[in-house]
Amino acid sequence: MFGAIEAGGTKFVCAVGTNPDDLKLTQFPTTSPEATTASAIAFLQKQSDGELDGVGIGSFGPVDLCTASPTFGYITSTPKSGWQNYDFAGAIRTALNVPVGFDTDVNAAALGEARWGAAQSVSDFLYLTIGTGIGGGAVVNGRILHGLLHPEMGHIRIPHDFNHDPYLGYCSFHGDCLEGLASGPAMQQRWGEPPEGLPANHPAWALEAHYLALGLANWVCTLSPRLIVLGGGVMRQYWLFEMIRKDLSQLLNGYVRAKELMENLDQYVIPPGLGNRSGIIGALVLAEQAYQKQRELVSP
Amino acid sequence: MFGAIEAGGTKFVCAVGTNPDDLKLTQFPTTSPEATTASAIAFLQKQSDGELDGVGIGSFGPVDLCTASPTFGYITSTPKSGWQNYDFAGAIRTALNVPVGFDTDVNAAALGEARWGAAQSVSDFLYLTIGTGIGGGAVVNGRILHGLLHPEMGHIRIPHDFNHDPYLGYCSFHGDCLEGLASGPAMQQRWGEPPEGLPANHPAWALEAHYLALGLANWVCTLSPRLIVLGGGVMRQYWLFEMIRKDLSQLLNGYVRAKELMENLDQYVIPPGLGNRSGIIGALVLAEQAYQKQRELVSP
Numbered sequence: 001m002f003g004a005i006e007a008g009g010t011k012f013v014c015a016v017g018t019n020p021d022d023l024k025l026t027q028f029p030t031t032s033p034e035a036t037t038a039s040a041i042a043f044l045q046k047q048s049d050g051e052l053d054g055v056g057i058g059s060f061g062p063v064d065l066c067t068a069s070p071t072f073g074y075i076t077s078t079p080k081s082g083w084q085n086y087d088f089a090g091a092i093r094t095a096l097n098v099p100v101g102f103d104t105d106v107n108a109a110a111l112g113e114a115r116w117g118a119a120q121s122v123s124d125f126l127y128l129t130i131g132t133g134i135g136g137g138a139v140v141n142g143r144i145l146h147g148l149l150h151p152e153m154g155h156i157r158i159p160h161d162f163n164h165d166p167y168l169g170y171c172s173f174h175g176d177c178l179e180g181l182a183s184g185p186a187m188q189q190r191w192g193e194p195p196e197g198l199p200a201n202h203p204a205w206a207l208e209a210h211y212l213a214l215g216l217a218n219w220v221c222t223l224s225p226r227l228i229v230l231g232g233g234v235m236r237q238y239w240l241f242e243m244i245r246k247d248l249s250q251l252l253n254g255y256v257r258a259k260e261l262m263e264n265l266d267q268y269v270i271p272p273g274l275g276n277r278s279g280i281i282g283a284l285v286l287a288e289q290a291y292q293k294q295r296e297l298v299s300p
Numbered sequence: 301m302f303g304a305i306e307a308g309g310t311k312f313v314c315a316v317g318t319n320p321d322d323l324k325l326t327q328f329p330t331t332s333p334e335a336t337t338a339s340a341i342a343f344l345q346k347q348s349d350g351e352l353d354g355v356g357i358g359s360f361g362p363v364d365l366c367t368a369s370p371t372f373g374y375i376t377s378t379p380k381s382g383w384q385n386y387d388f389a390g391a392i393r394t395a396l397n398v399p400v401g402f403d404t405d406v407n408a409a410a411l412g413e414a415r416w417g418a419a420q421s422v423s424d425f426l427y428l429t430i431g432t433g434i435g436g437g438a439v440v441n442g443r444i445l446h447g448l449l450h451p452e453m454g455h456i457r458i459p460h461d462f463n464h465d466p467y468l469g470y471c472s473f474h475g476d477c478l479e480g481l482a483s484g485p486a487m488q489q490r491w492g493e494p495p496e497g498l499p500a501n502h503p504a505w506a507l508e509a510h511y512l513a514l515g516l517a518n519w520v521c522t523l524s525p526r527l528i529v530l531g532g533g534v535m536r537q538y539w540l541f542e543m544i545r546k547d548l549s550q551l552l553n554g555y556v557r558a559k560e561l562m563e564n565l566d567q568y569v570i571p572p573g574l575g576n577r578s579g580i581i582g583a584l585v586l587a588e589q590a591y592q593k594q595r596e597l598v599s600p
Binding site: 062076077124136138140141143145146147148149150151152153154155156157158159160173174214217218219221222223224225226251253254255256257258260261 | 424452453553554556558
């Protein structure tokens with residue numbers, strides 16, 4: 001039995017179980033690291049009767065994922081008050097005395113979709129969330145891409161026509177990067193309404209689809225994914241999918257000659273198979289991986 | 301002893317040998333596929349006395365790299381006259397009767413840099429060429445990224461301020477994608493001079509550095525590489541490196557908090573360790589890989 005934590009900037013989701021059909025779930029607001037972590041630990045202990053084999057954490061970031069680093073498992077330079085340089089994985093490991101798997105929230109979601117969702121047995125794909133922020137997790141040759149730190153896909157620069165859209169952008173680091181132009185808060189600031197308050201025929205959506213398609217076109221050219229899964233609150237406005245596909249097709253203009261992109265875009269840019277539970281279920285996969293890694297270390 | 305072919309749109313480089321210090325090299329212009337391939341085959345046979353253990357090809361593209369595909373090893377939809385749907389790997393395999401490794405020119409160059417160049421023992425890095433076109437090869441978790449087809453990194457979209465640079469772009473598919481704005485032919489068309497004819501104090505270089513830095517910033521956010529190697533004819537104007545580093549640092553604005561990006565950019569964005577021979581030496585690595593794969597298949 002495994003424990004899972006999806007740590008977001010506004011809420012924590014916690015789960016205990018073995019697979020998507022056998023999960024006890026709870027959620028509560030993110031407050032201080034000490035109080036929030038204590039709530040998570042209490043839930044995991046109670047629901048498992050102390051019988052956990054491992055815990056997985058998919059966390060908001062930036063986080064330190066370098067296993068050789070003295071601050072591995074920390075949340076590092078987040079703007080979120082109180083959480084800077086917090087030893088998140090260490091706190092869970094110390095309290096529960098089990099192997100702890102740790103990764104970004106979007107990498108966890110990608111793992112969840114790979115194991116039980118829309119990307120099962122897909123060796124190379126991209127999971128994106130478009131919500132309070134924009135983030136991406138990539139699977140390449142069957143493994144999560146980490147590299148130097150972890151991707152920060154929402155912060156790519158895309159064309160921005162100020163004549164058509166004079167909004168300066170929401171990102172405090174980059175202004176009009178993709179997240180700055182197309183995240184939920186950017187939509188709210190530009191239009192005076194949150195995404196869920198804007199009807200399907202509002203001009204907001206053509207602009208939103210265009211910005212997201214520009215991001216997707218760049219990732220198609222860079223990562224050559226076999227599949228793109230789009231999750232997050234903004235994507236719950238389901239009409240966006242078809243608008244994005246149409247725009248992406250125009251942007252690529254037939255250059256990348258794969259049937260998936262030329263004919264079958266409706267099976268190439270798709271919603272998550274696990275709905276809004278990709279992240280917490282991916283954290284369960286992280287727990288399982290940490291457990292298996294520990295077993296390999298102790299057995300000959 | 302291995303054979304290697306670096307197949308470019310304007311010239312072929314061929315080599316026979318075992319490593320960068322033991323290589324017989326030649327080059328000749330690219331004409332028809334039949335004539336050019338025949339010249340390559342003749343050189344490889346003569347220099348090896350027919351004793352080759354394998355041949356590697358790093359080719360211009362697009363190419364079909366899907367080993368399960370009936371057109372694996374073909375050059376596919378290239379605009380280059382006569383080369384469409386050409387069974388390149390098949391022609392070499394039939395003539396020489398040896399295992400043939402086949403990949404894009406930039407993936408080969410990345411392999412060369414990984415094995416004997418500037419990226420030795422670097423698990424995650426990016427090799428880019430900026431010349432007649434712009435292309436990239438990425439190594440992720442120690443393996444070349446292929447995905448659905450192969451990356452087409454030069455074709456990402458970046459911000460383009462038409463007031464500052466009214467040039468419409470050179471790419472016949474996308475107009476002002478990165479390749480359309482910053483390849484050698486784009487520079488030549490914009491300024492009326494090829495890159496090598498533009499002095500270091502010409503305004504062309506600040507614009508060129510800015511476009512390339514925008515590309516690099518997007519790839520840092522997407523691939524999180526540990527190292528970026530910049531090759532190709534345009535980069536022989538060595539002053540570009542420092543201009544790109546400065547611009548990249550401003551674009552990232554301290555968001556990606558790694559020492560490599562915050563302090564050591566002069567060791568992060570670097571020229572190839574193998575000069576202009578990354579591609580042909582990488583093709584030698586492809587030959588070696590094809591030979592080893594064949595051995596694994598025939599031995600128990």
